Amino acid sequence: MAEGPRTVVVGAGVGGLVAALRLAHQGHVVTLLESAMQPGGKIHTQSVHGALIDSGPTVFTMRWVFDELLRAVGTRLEDHLRLAPLSVLARHFWYDGSQLDLFADAERSEAAVADWAGGEEAARFRDFCDRARTVHDTLEGPVMRSQRPGMVELTARLGPRGLAVLSSIGPMRTLWQQMQRQFRDPRLQQLFGRYATYCGSSPWQAPATLMLVAQVEMDGVWSVEGGMTALSGMMARLAQEQGASLRMGCTAQRIDVRQGAVCGVELTTGEYLPADLVLFNGEAAALRQGLLGTAVRPAVPAQAPARSLSAMTWAMHAPSSGVALERHNVFFCPEYQQEFDDIFLRQRLPQLPTVYVCAQDRPGEVTEGAPERLLALVNAPACGDVPPWQDEDLDTCQATTFSYLNCLGLRLPFSSPGMRRNSPQDFHRRFPASGGALYGQATHGWTSIFTRPGSRTPVQGLYLAGGSVHPGPGVPMAALSGQLAAEAMLASPVSTRRSRPVATSGGMSTP
Numbered sequence: 001m002a003e004g005p006r007t008v009v010v011g012a013g014v015g016g017l018v019a020a021l022r023l024a025h026q027g028h029v030v031t032l033l034e035s036a037m038q039p040g041g042k043i044h045t046q047s048v049h050g051a052l053i054d055s056g057p058t059v060f061t062m063r064w065v066f067d068e069l070l071r072a073v074g075t076r077l078e079d080h081l082r083l084a085p086l087s088v089l090a091r092h093f094w095y096d097g098s099q100l101d102l103f104a105d106a107e108r109s110e111a112a113v114a115d116w117a118g119g120e121e122a123a124r125f126r127d128f129c130d131r132a133r134t135v136h137d138t139l140e141g142p143v144m145r146s147q148r149p150g151m152v153e154l155t156a157r158l159g160p161r162g163l164a165v166l167s168s169i170g171p172m173r174t175l176w177q178q179m180q181r182q183f184r185d186p187r188l189q190q191l192f193g194r195y196a197t198y199c200g201s202s203p204w205q206a207p208a209t210l211m212l213v214a215q216v217e218m219d220g221v222w223s224v225e226g227g228m229t230a231l232s233g234m235m236a237r238l239a240q241e242q243g244a245s246l247r248m249g250c251t252a253q254r255i256d257v258r259q260g261a262v263c264g265v266e267l268t269t270g271e272y273l274p275a276d277l278v279l280f281n282g283e284a285a286a287l288r289q290g291l292l293g294t295a296v297r298p299a300v301p302a303q304a305p306a307r308s309l310s311a312m313t314w315a316m317h318a319p320s321s322g323v324a325l326e327r328h329n330v331f332f333c334p335e336y337q338q339e340f341d342d343i344f345l346r347q348r349l350p351q352l353p354t355v356y357v358c359a360q361d362r363p364g365e366v367t368e369g370a371p372e373r374l375l376a377l378v379n380a381p382a383c384g385d386v387p388p389w390q391d392e393d394l395d396t397c398q399a400t401t402f403s404y405l406n407c408l409g410l411r412l413p414f415s416s417p418g419m420r421r422n423s424p425q426d427f428h429r430r431f432p433a434s435g436g437a438l439y440g441q442a443t444h445g446w447t448s449i450f451t452r453p454g455s456r457t458p459v460q461g462l463y464l465a466g467g468s469v470h471p472g473p474g475v476p477m478a479a480l481s482g483q484l485a486a487e488a489m490l491a492s493p494v495s496t497r498r499s500r501p502v503a504t505s506g507g508m509s510t511p
């Protein structure tokens with residue numbers, strides 16, 4: 001039987017892992033290269049006094065993406081990963097002392113909004129949920145599950161009904177404008193406007209269609225036993241079982257192209273891996289900047305788009321007191337627009353940020369006064385390659401963040417033993433060419449959907465997956481991009497020319 005195409009996947013982020021798994025399952029001879037010593041990319045933990053803190057993504061949504069992936073490779077998600085649905089999606093705190101929980105049960109959320117902001121606002125909330133569901137359902141097939149569409153293609157895919165849905169919310173409207181129409185209570189405008197940040201964007205520039213992100217969360221949030229790295233670890237293990245060879249601590253420095261088609265990948269060690277197909281799972285910007293060689297620069301549009309949000313994060317193993325935390329907690333700042341103006345217009349750390357706190361031992365027993373695993377995160381500009389600030393400014397941001405939490409009632413030590421801080425510079429070092437942007441390009445303006453690169457590139461045999469390409473960032477979306485890339489590669493001439501061989505066992509190695 002013929003051997004499958006030699007396929008090199010550069011990057012073991014979610015997109016790379018998903019594609020490696022799918023392709024190995026289909027008989028490709030897959031080698032997956034990763035600069036870090038662990039698979040997962042942005043999914044990673046930091047050790048604080050022996051406690052492992054999830055320090056990348058923490059909100060796990062759209063489990064159906066992984067259900068479908070595992071079914072496609074002949075197994076079941078529940079056989080490999082323990083997921084627990086959260087009954088409280090998130091707890092929200094405001095500067096006026098008010099607090100609101102959103103629940104997995106929509107009726108419970110509506111009742112909570114009614115108690116908190118009155119019956120009329122609860123009716124508006126119900127209307128918002130209906131609208132967000134409709135937008136989500138309209139765009140799921142034609143956009144999220146499909147290769148990147150052009151304008152004409154999208155119009156055809158949406159059909160008259162889909163177009164009517166989009167025009168009913170005004171496709172040119174921003175998410176913030178939509179929230180102002182939707183709610184009278186500024187706190188609810190802020191709560192639902194914040195969903196733009198799940199794509200690393202400003203509510204003042206993101207299109208109103210991003211309200212679908214709120215729907216994604218209302219469809220369910222799960223906690224993953226063993227943390228988010230259990231998810232990336234599972235995919236790495238399954239890819240190996242399907243025959244993929246995982247090489248950790250290996251950096252690709254050049255994607256080799258001859259006569260317009262990829263033919264291999266060179267590592268920083270000088271080793272050369274011949275390849276029929278290459279999938280790049282790093283930042284699309286790395287190709288644009290020529291970090292993988294000049295021959296693959298044309299794989300992405302030459303013009304650099306606006307970067308998405310970066311972040312300052314603090315991983316702690318510390319006691320908390322003052323307010324009862326849920327797993328996901330948001331402490332809103334009073335001047336929300338000012339926060340995004342600071343970041344996107346003034347390119348500086350927010351003077352007073354909104355703070356997200358993930359209490360990773362909750363729900364569950366947390367003994368009063370005992371340390372618990374916490375990650376605090378504030379949005380920051382993605383200028384980690386040319387930071388316009390000094391270390392003292394990062395210290396000021398830390399002091400402001402923790403004193404603001406204190407103001408809102410959450411007492412956390414300003415600096416706890418072993419606390420690990422990450423800045424846009426740190427993220428830029430780990431994700432080359434990103435500037436620390438955590439979600440690829442910003443989803444700003446209604447045309448942004450057409451400007452993200454798709455999985456196919458103009459360079460024959462070179463494909464893309466990850467949060468910086470279509471359909472966008474976030475763990476499940478990057479996973480969908482991996483699926484789309486795998487499908488495109490399976491449909492490529494080099495893949496269809498060869499019959500499917502039986503997969504053999506692979507392995508994970510470090511240099």
Ligand SMILES: Cc1cc2nc3c(=O)[nH]c(=O)nc-3n(C[C@H](O)[C@H](O)[C@H](O)COP(=O)(O)OP(=O)(O)OC[C@H]3O[C@@H](n4cnc5c(N)ncnc54)[C@H](O)[C@@H]3O)c2cc1C
Binds near residue numbers: 012035432
């Ligand atoms: C702090 C933080 C919080 C977040 N919160 C959430 C959340 O709650 N929910 C959510 O869904 N998403 C969240 N996200 C976003 C989510 O983590 C990402 O969108 C997603 O994980 C990106 O996956 P990816 O496929 O783009 O790969 P990435 O995670 O970007 O990984 C790419 C990999 O490629 C490797 N690589 C790059 N170049 C090379 C090379 N030349 N050679 C070898 N290897 C290379 C890198 O080392 C990296 O490991 C968060 C991200 C961060 C950082």
